[in-house]
Amino acid sequence: MTLSSANPLSVVLLSMFAWAGCGSPGGDSRDPESIGPGQDFLGESPEAFDARMEWWREARFGMFIHWGPYAVPAGEYDGETVRGVGEWIMNTAQIPIPEYEAFAASFDPVLFDAEEWVRIAKDAGMKYMIITSKHHDGFGIWDSEVSDYDIMDASPFGRDILRELKDAADEAGIRLGFYHSIMDWHHPDAQGPHYPTYNTGEKSNPDFPRYVEEYLRPQVTELVREYDPAVLWFDGEWIPEWTHEMGLDMNNYVRSLKPEILVNNRVDKGRQGMQGMTRTDQRYAGDFGTPEQEILEGTSTLDWESCMTMNDSWGYKAADERWKSAETLIHNLVDIAAKGGNYLLNVGPTAEGLIPEPSVERLAEIGEWMRVNGEAVYGSRLWDHYEDGEAVRYTFTGGAFVYAVSLGWPGEELVLTKVEPEAGSEINLLGYSEALPWSYEAGPGRAGGEDTGSRLTITLPEALQDEAARPCDHAFVFKIQLQ
């Protein structure tokens, strides 16, 4: 449904948005303390921040969903496969707006089953889902009063996808958040007029502040008020039209609507390229860093979430069959958990409404692994070490134990050089009932608290040399009691 601007109700709505603090939306420099509806949410205490982040740090594993009209061309245009990611096809193939609108007009995912998607995520061990409420193409997959370019008005489907997912996620105890693009290739006050190259640093739409006030912010308001998301995951913030001041305003505004919501660092201008962590040259908004298609080399004192695809595209791309193995995905999950981050693993459903079968299969395999080994992943936090050579990661969840995760079957024995078990304690392989024999040799010296040259040798019984007898596949978790 849409309210025309002549509609008195929309005038009331718009004047409600005006109080929200973007009095001079062009992004002049103002004292951050004065930004937003009377409160600077960046001034939060560390304790309050920790409380807000608690569920997310416990969760560690979520599903990213890229879904919109780009699933219709599925990466093909004019009979050719278009290079790059599927959801960028409008920009990459330089498709004019009216022509792209035809994809929206035929987006009719009659096989969409929100409960099934939630079940697939939950069975994989995922604790939250982030779906594209609106990607760069500008199309909204919820019932927006602000726009006609949505699932209710511009497609035959006529069902509110976000509503159905929200209900299913609530029912299953899965948190639901929304990806929302700041960049908008469809809106005349945003990047629409930049055709044929919508994503460009060369042009800047002078009407962009009006888009922010009359479209972006009202849509974000709807999303938060009507669907109560756990996370707002902004993207497309690199365009020159979006300023640091707008980022601070948006963060304050969203937090004023729902104080406990989490907002990623792409709300503001502090993100450093694809590595995704926030620059520290000034104060930027954003609760967590967003490495994209990569995992941090090491640890960070800041919260972070690596978002990654299973093949090479976020949105459904029929020709992309470069699927990562379940083993690679499990190793990524372990590596990220060891380094104190979250893994946001993407699926790109088809235009019919199905999660592609290769994704479903991999998620099921990850789920099998998580049912045995999840205790080493959920709630992981930094320990003294996150790795022991290439093939071992350490995870720690705050208790008396550390988990040594071998990224492959170790063979007859596993040798660790960075952990000393409690004398007389048991070492267990998760999913296997018998304690494993072990011996520990202290190193020749302890320099600066570092145990140098120590060796913990864990012996793996003959019975487990048979692959079929092992409790799981791909990665093996040894639970070691600390001194």
Ligand code: H79
């Ligand atoms: O939604 C998925 C992709 O469609 C979207 N983000 C994920 C989650 C995406 N948008 N762009 N890209 C991925 C790659 C774009 C990179 C660049 Fe840049 C934008 C290069 C220059 C501008 C990022 C921002 C790197 C430097 C600034």
